Amino acid sequence: MVDFQKIEAKWQKKWEDKRIFESNPSKQDKYFVAIPYPYTSGPFHIGHGRTYATADIFTRYHIMKGENVLWPMGFHVTGTPVLAISQKIKNDDWKTMQMFKDYISLHTKDPKEINKILSSFSEPKNVMSYFAETFRQDFKAMGCAIDWRRSFTTTDPEYNKFIEWQFHKLKDSGFITKGKYPVLYCKNCKNAVGEDDIKGGDEIKAKVEEFTVIKFPFGKKYIVAATFRPETIFGATNLWINPRAKYVELNVNNEIWIMSKLASEKFKFQNKGLEVTGEILGKELIGKKAKNPINEKQLPIIEASFVDPNNATGVVYSVPAHAPYDYVALKNSGAKIDMISIIKLEGYGDFPAKEIVDSMGIEKQTETEKLKKATEEIYKSEFYSGVLKENCGKYAGKKISQIKDLLIKDFRKKNLIGSFYEVVALEKPVKCRCGGDVIAAILDDQWFIDYGNTKWKEKARECLKNMEIVPEAYKKQFEDTIEWLHERPCARRRGLGTPLPFNPEWIIESLSDSTIYMAFYTVIHHIRANRIKPEQLTPEFWDYVFLEKGSIKKTEKETGISKDVLKIMHDEFEYWYPLDLRHTGIAHITNHLTFFIFNHVAVFPKKQWPVRITLNELLIREGRKMSKSIGNVIPLVDIPKQYGADLFRLYIAFTADLSTVVDWKESDVLAAKSKLFQFYGIVEEALKSKVSEEKQINVWLRSRFARNIKAATEALDKYNPRQYILHAFYNTINDISYFRRRGGELGSIKDLVLKWIKLLAPIIPHSCEELWSLSGSKNFISAEKWPEPDKKSISLDIENYEELLMNLVADIQSIIKLIGKKPEKITVFTPSEWKYVLVSKAKELKSAGRLQDAMKKIMEIEKVKANGSQASKIITRLMQDPGKIPEFDVKADKEFSLYEESKEYLKKEFNAKIEIIQEKNSKEAKAKQAMPNKPAILVE
Ligand SMILES: [Zn+2]
Known part of the structure; x- marks a missing residue:
């Protein structure tokens, strides 16, 4: 039995000892690979392994192609997650301690040692260095061809200097802005958060959306309801309030606004200094009336348990003619209210919401999937093709898509509306990794990267156009991301990382400091080898090394770094750049990967823009998503011990195309294992x-x-x-x-x-x-x-003839299966020569697209004609089923001698007497069925 575990460890050590994956500039063509550096807050699982194994296949192939290949790897620490881990361990948080104990025990078995490591985690830098080291081991155990000399973490002072330079560059180009802006915000961390900070951040796609808040006069106060469709106010029939929810009166610019208590707590993060002046129970509002601000119409307040006090303002206004949810709610409430039609929509009558609900057979408000679909359909159709009716004042006769912005502007001028920001996500509630609630907040003096800058977008588009994206279908997703990206908060009040150089109380966040660091790999080993101090790494230093800006003499004088060293670093960067391959998971397109494109075009000249991105899908296990709560996660560290790295790589890369999810199935892994043994056995035997x-x-x-x-x-x-x-x-x-x-x-x-x-x-x-x-x-x-x-x-000819024999064997096998007994004798009849002539002509006519002439043309041939009715039957059959005409020209003598020479093989395969006879020499009726490429077979 082959001991793969032993073999793998042996070669990993040899590769490391001989440093065969350490690459330096040379005269060879280069190939530069980078995959995103991992975040050091928990162990790898086999899903990560898929990405790394795939990248390693590409890397090793390019090495063997004779290119000088560089694949370096660093570690990402920026942000709050590592800080949060340390804080919780310091506070003896039981759940966190148990989780990290489990993580540590993946690599360490001694309980004393585990506890020692765990208690060291109260220092963030120990969390980071522990996981960095285990990651390194995992990468090595997978056989990854990484140059480890260039490794770093994002809190290294040299790296901080590099990121400072990057941010000066962005600011100089006008891509960094500051101001009030709605952001995702963790109430517990008291900090803006991004995808990296949010639980399941890449999947749930949390974002802040602006709702229009309509102020419905209620005595001297206002009840406020949020909507994405303020134009529908003309069709409002009533307000919905949850009788069991608590509502409050809030002083907003000396007006009293009524909204749910939960909403007011969020709203305070969007407006400074709001004061609660009173509390009301929902049921106290039921049965009263508010006014439609646009036409003074009285709107009854009706109770509705479906109103979620934690969604937007906790008040909903009802437009049953055009909103499927409202129509169903109204129907179920039994209230006697007339619908108001305000939008004319081609293909619908006065009440599109009623029509779609009836046609989809929706009965209850709990049929949320159907209702969502109906709402999307009506919303989209009405927005693009709906025309407002006479009852909509000055907007009558206009398409909604044309007047929406104007209408909002008008309403705002008349002080009829306000704004409410809310977190929208595919799954709610949205939680920070610290456990805190994520809400929408407006921060003063927030710093942004302005991905909305039109000139910048133009450059990013140009870069993408020239890039290779594999699988190509994902290019569109990049294009779309470039379109919709806008200002993005780039710094936080706390966390690990690099302080903003022009406002050091702010720390640059994790998706903003991880965009162009591939450049850093090209020089970091020189910085260390030459003992260059962080303070020497001034903006002028990076300008020279990466952009060849300024004179080398001046840079030497300013930084104290010798000309020779500066030149070596500059040359090394120029040698490796641009990046040839970035490989990662598909989920990163909408952030990491598109930021990577944006920041490269912002900082570097065109010749340094990235060349290619390859992507792979996720991995699930036995049909289910891997998750800690289900307990079905396979940690990557278990792979070499339980399966072997080679088996893992083989299985994972063959099971699915890059664009398809791998479903890890134990039975399939075992099947791949037996093939691996088979391969190994064949080669071993051949060598001996x-x-x-x-x-x-x-x-x-x-x-x-x-x-x-x-x-x-x-x-x-x-x-x-x-x-x-x-x-x-x-x-x-x-x-x-x-x-x-x-x-x-x-x-x-x-x-x-x-x-x-x-x-x-x-x-x-x-x-x-x-x-x-x-x-x-x-x-x-x-x-x-x-x-x-x-x-x-x-030789395709030889392969074709061999295939004839394979087909013959397969045909005999199916006949044996059919008759269900062991054969004693098998006779193979090859056809008469005129049939070859017939088939050859048929093939010629088929490829000329003139098969319809077959009967006439073929029957003109003397040899064929001589066989009259049999020949015409064959021709008719071939014309009906042209697939039966062989792709290559089978020769009569070759086919016969092929079978004749294979008699021994056939005898062994079937353990029976074998006879090969030509049709003309046989009296068997069966023999007449023989055709070129399809001999007749008699099994006895
Ligand atoms: Zn938090």
Whole structure:
């Protein structure tokens, strides 16, 4: 039994000892790979492993192609998560301590040691260095070809200097702004938060949306209701209030606004100094009336338990003619209220909401999926094609899409409305990683990166246009993200990271300090080797090294760094840049990856803009999402021990295309494992075999192998690991197995087998290294040259004839299955020669698109004509089913001798007497059925 665990550890150590993945500039062509540096707050699972294994396949392939490849790796620490962990551990938070105990025990078994590490976590830097170290081990145990000399964390002082420079650059270009702006905000951290800080942040897509608040006069006060469709105010029939909720009176600019208590608590984060002047229970408002501010119409206040006091203002105004939710609520309430139609919509009558609800058969407010669909449909149609009716004053006759902005402006001027910001997300409630509620707040003096800048967007679009995105279908998502991105808060009041250089009380947040750091990898090892101090890393230093701005002499004088060192660093940056490949998960398109494009075009000249992004989907397990709460997470650290890195890589990269979710299934993993053993066994045996002679079947195998190398190479050039593995691994294993059944000997294909291990080195590097060394080679296979297909050995003709034999075997097998008994004798009849003439002509007519002439044209041939009715029957059949016409020209004598020479093989396969007879020499009725490429078979 092969001990893969031992083999893997052995080669990982050898690679490290010989430093074969450390890359320096050279005369070779370069290839620069970077995947996002991981966040150091918890362990990797196999989903991360998918991304890393995929990146490693690409990396190793390019090394073997003879390029000088660099893949470095750093660690991300910026923000509050690591701080929060330390704080909780300091406070003896039981749940957090248990969770991190579990994490630590993945790598450490001694309980004393676990406790020691855990208590060290009260210092944030220990959390960071612990996870950085375990990540490094995990990467190594996966076999990743990483240059570790260039590693860093985002709190290193050298890195801080680099980020300061980046922010000076952005500010100089006018891309950094400051002001009041609504942001996602954690009430507990008292800080703006981004995707990285939010639980499930990349999936739930939380964002702040502005609602229009309509002020309904209620005596001298106002009841306020929030909406995205202020134009519908003309059709309002009543207000909905939750009788069980608490409401408050709030002093807003000397007006009294009534909203839910929960809403008021959020609203205070959007407006400074608001004061609560009174409290009312929802039920006290029921039955009273408020006024429509636009037409003074009295609107009854009706009780509605569906009103969520924690959503927007906790008050809803009802427009049953045009809002499906309101229509259903009104119907269910039994209140006698007439609907007011205000929008004319093609294809609908006066009450589109009623029509769609009736046609979808919606009965209750609890049918939220259907109601959501109905609402979206009506909202969209009315917005783009609906025309306002006469009862809408000066807006009558206009399309909503044309007047909406004007209407809001008018209402605002008349002081009829206000704004309420609310968090909108695919899943609510939205929680910070610290556990606190995330709400919408307006911060004074908030700093932003202005991704809304039109000139900047233009440049980003240009960069994207010239980039390769794989799978290509995702390019559109990048285009869309560039369109909708706008100001984004780029700094927080607390957290780890780099202080804003022009306002150091603010810390640059984690999605803003992780955009162009690939440049930093190119020089950090020189900074350390030359003991350059952080204070020497001035903006002028980076300007020279990355942009060749300013004179080298002046930079030397200003920084105290010698000219030679400056030049080495500048040259190294110029050598590696631009980045050739960024590989990561699809979820990062809407943030990380698009910011990466924006910031590169902001800081660097066009020749340094990124070249390519490749992406992969997620991983689930046995049909379910992996999650801590279900308890089905497989930590990456378990892979080498339980499965082996090579098996993991093989399985994960072959199971699904990059754009498809991998569903980790134990049974499939085991199937891949047996194939891996099969591969290993074949190669081992081949290497031990005595050299033997080539046979006819070797010609076939060599042709197949050459074509498999070609296809595998093309697949990797297109960043398609699955197709690569299909050809390089699975097809070739099957071909060699078949070759052996056909009497081929492993001793005759030793050269082919050596090429084969090279072909597989990017996907199963450890096994390939071991087998390579068994072959007597002293070099690493990881550094060997990528195998070229031997084009001269490709013969489609030989492959086609071999396929005839495979088809014959398959046909015999199905006949045996049908009759259900062991055969004693199998007779194969090959057809008379005139049938070959017939079929050949049919093929010619088919490819000329003139099959309709077949009967006439073929029957003109003497040899065919002589067989009268039998011939015309065959022609009719072929015309009806042209798929039966063989793709290649089968020759009568070749087909016969193929079967004749394979008699021994057939005898062995079926353990029966085999006879091959030509149709003309047989009296069997069956023989007449023989056709070229489809011999007649008699099983007795
Ligand atoms: Zn928080």
